[in-house]
Amino acid sequence: xxxxxxxxxxxxxxxxxxxxxxxxxxxxxxxxxxxxxxxxxxxxxxxxxxxxxxxxxxxxxxxxxxxxxxxxxxxxxxxxxxxxxxxxxxxxxxxxxxxxxxxxxxxxxxxxxxxxxxxxxxxxxxxxxxxxxxxxxxxxxxxxxxxxxxxxxxxxxxxxxxxxxxxxxxxxxxxxxxxxxxxxxxxxxxxxxxxxxxxxxxxxxxxxxxxxxxxxxxxxxxxxxxxxxxxxxxxxxxxxxxxxxxxxxxxxxxxxxxxxxxxxxxxxxxxxxxxxxx
Amino acid sequence: xxxxxxxxxxxxxxxxxxxxxxxxxxxxxxxxxxxxxxxxxxxxxxxxxxxxxxxxxxxxxxxxxxxxxxxxxxxxxxxxxxxxxxxxxxxxxxxxxxxxxxxxxxxxxxxxxxxxxxxxxxxxxxxxxxxxxxxxxxxxxxxxxxxxxxxxxxxxxxxxxxxxxxxxxxxxxxxxxxxxxxxxxxxxxxxxxxxxxxxxxxxxxxxxxxxxxxxxxxxxxxxxxxxxxxxxxxxxxxxxxxxxxxxxxxxxxxxxxxxxxxxxxxxxxxxxxxxxxx
Numbered sequence: 001x002x003x004x005x006x007x008x009x010x011x012x013x014x015x016x017x018x019x020x021x022x023x024x025x026x027x028x029x030x031x032x033x034x035x036x037x038x039x040x041x042x043x044x045x046x047x048x049x050x051x052x053x054x055x056x057x058x059x060x061x062x063x064x065x066x067x068x069x070x071x072x073x074x075x076x077x078x079x080x081x082x083x084x085x086x087x088x089x090x091x092x093x094x095x096x097x098x099x100x101x102x103x104x105x106x107x108x109x110x111x112x113x114x115x116x117x118x119x120x121x122x123x124x125x126x127x128x129x130x131x132x133x134x135x136x137x138x139x140x141x142x143x144x145x146x147x148x149x150x151x152x153x154x155x156x157x158x159x160x161x162x163x164x165x166x167x168x169x170x171x172x173x174x175x176x177x178x179x180x181x182x183x184x185x186x187x188x189x190x191x192x193x194x195x196x197x198x199x200x201x202x203x204x205x206x207x208x209x210x211x212x213x214x215x216x217x218x219x220x221x222x223x224x225x226x227x228x229x230x231x232x233x234x235x236x237x238x239x240x241x242x243x244x245x246x247x248x249x250x251x252x253x254x255x256x257x258x259x260x261x262x263x264x265x266x267x268x269x270x271x272x273x274x275x276x277x278x
Numbered sequence: 279x280x281x282x283x284x285x286x287x288x289x290x291x292x293x294x295x296x297x298x299x300x301x302x303x304x305x306x307x308x309x310x311x312x313x314x315x316x317x318x319x320x321x322x323x324x325x326x327x328x329x330x331x332x333x334x335x336x337x338x339x340x341x342x343x344x345x346x347x348x349x350x351x352x353x354x355x356x357x358x359x360x361x362x363x364x365x366x367x368x369x370x371x372x373x374x375x376x377x378x379x380x381x382x383x384x385x386x387x388x389x390x391x392x393x394x395x396x397x398x399x400x401x402x403x404x405x406x407x408x409x410x411x412x413x414x415x416x417x418x419x420x421x422x423x424x425x426x427x428x429x430x431x432x433x434x435x436x437x438x439x440x441x442x443x444x445x446x447x448x449x450x451x452x453x454x455x456x457x458x459x460x461x462x463x464x465x466x467x468x469x470x471x472x473x474x475x476x477x478x479x480x481x482x483x484x485x486x487x488x489x490x491x492x493x494x495x496x497x498x499x500x501x502x503x504x505x506x507x508x509x510x511x512x513x514x515x516x517x518x519x520x521x522x523x524x525x526x527x528x529x530x531x532x533x534x535x536x537x538x539x540x541x542x543x544x545x546x547x548x549x550x551x552x553x554x555x556x
Binding site for chain 2 (some may be wrong): 002025063066068070077092095096098100103104105109113121122123124126127143146148149152154164167171
């Protein structure tokens, strides 16, 4: 089964496009947990326990593990193992290097750690991305248009009257021979989501920028999903996992995840009925 | 002391622009070592021991450590500690993410691991790079023009009749308020090195693509160094560390490093005497 088919099957059978971002910033963890040497694992374990019934995917942000060195990597290795098999595991690692190095990153993340997919940076071109696409059942989400202010610096530069990020998305469509490419398109630019979707009608979109980053959920569903209101993952991290920083963090994360998934599905139903207006 | 000053002092006092790339691919290690659980550390330790007298910098390629998981990170943590204090430690990690995540990568690499500098990817723009530039004594080499075939896919796209990579280099010059920015410019495009140097006459250049990747050393010195034939690091990895895959690997690496440094310095002397012709 290709990665695209797997994503389709999981989002449909679980009726969820929700991707819960695990960004376990130690400074923001509940006080009772903050000083535990194994806090990153303990925190994510609790979050997974209370959100696994609504999540289509978990996205682990490598920065928050690497900052704790080899112990952080050890926590990451254990967390990926406790994610249920019918939920996608996405490595938010933003890797890419010359081919021989990308081979090793791909092996590290998609095989050794056994993630289903990884986020990758397109700047170095095709041969820096191809190693992540060699196994059809494993996928790569290529950065197209990101959700941060700096996305204006280069991604919007005009090349023959079209922004760079559209050129990137067009290339990604060409790289999709194994049906395992996706793109990252931030919801903080809802007007741009539509153009991106037109270029790649069938590709999985990973859509960050909801919640803490302030993007519009409605626009993300309207323009970011495919014609059937699917084939996208809506990611939210801080707004879920740090909803409460007290002893009830896991329960509050559960409520927030359930509520967000409900909103997503309500907008999807409206889109399917052609009732969703912006 | 700013990172740029530190690089200048080290390259001048050691009379070396040589950056030895540590890419310890386990499959390529000497047979006697290959199966040792701690092979990555043992191999790099030997290479550092025999090349430290000629190296201005060591560049650790994170891909080859991450592929061994938390044990690989543990090896990396120990290797960075045995690099002599008067030699630069460069993390070839090609990181960058939204600001709050880049903060963690910067903390992980420049503080926790105590590297002097890190390679970063510009695609996500200024706020994804700035966290790596917050400490003047620590530096970041931003990918400008890379040495792989895929550099043609996006880096050479024309924006107002100038390639994207030149736009990136111009931005990097603007980000250099703390005197700690550098750029990566591959030696596989010698014709482009001159244009890059014209845009950034005073910035440190990290120049890969010599050796295994086939770039011209002469052109790298002629066009990639500054007006005084300095302010650049010429990196070579596989051509040094895997010169021999037998018991004599460390001695052969030493000979190769010494020979390369001699060639570099000979071209520098010619450039300083205005005798270097391509």
